[in-house]
Amino acid sequence: MPRDHPLIVTSILEAETLGLLDRLLSVYQEATRYAHCFSKNAQPTTDSLPISDALIVTATMNSIALLVRTRPSISQRILNVILNFNPFRVIGSTVTPRDKVNAKSMDKTLRAFLFNLLKRYG
Numbered sequence: 009m010p011r012d013h014p015l016i017v018t019s020i021l022e023a024e025t026l027g028l029l030d031r032l033l034s035v036y037q038e039a040t041r042y043a044h045c046f047s048k049n050a051q052p053t054t055d056s057l058p059i060s061d062a063l064i065v066t067a068t069m070n071s072i073a074l075l076v077r078t079r080p081s082i083s084q085r086i087l088n089v090i091l092n093f094n095p096f097r098v099i100g101s102t103v104t105p106r107d108k109v110n111a112k113s114m115d116k117t118l119r120a121f122l123f124n125l126l127k128r129y130g
Contacts, residue, residue, distance in 0.1 A: 029075075029082060035068045036093040062110035065095070066117045073121055077128070090121065 011018055069090070076083045095114035099107040 026082075029085070032068060032072065033086065033089045035065060036089050062095075062113045065114050069114075069117050069121050073124065076125065087125075090118070093118065 072086050072090075076086050095111045095118060098114070099111045
């Protein structure tokens with residue numbers, strides 16, 4: 009889009025884009041931040057993403073892979089969040105078999121994401 013577009017203000021559009029990116033990346037930050045909220049019978053104390061929801065984490069990672077490839081201006085921000093995400097820290101202190109499967113699934117997706125980045129850019 010041209011910077012001097014007559015109808016669209018690019019600074020507002022860029023601010024909105026960065027806000028939406030922050031919301032997308034908050035999936036990983038909230039999962040890591042609220043990992044300590046789980047105990048055997050407890051539920052998260054916030055209205056954020058349930059930590060055991062590996063489907064949302066996996067789907068988000070698959071979608072941001074495209075952003076890393078096509079938008080180099082935001083790739084560093086995305087990589088910082090992804091590299092600080094540890095799927096095994098997310099599952100909490102009491103581990104059920106479902107939690108183990110979820111963590112392994114998130115770990116496998118994370119490894120594939122990073123391996124493809126290394127293969128493409130490394």
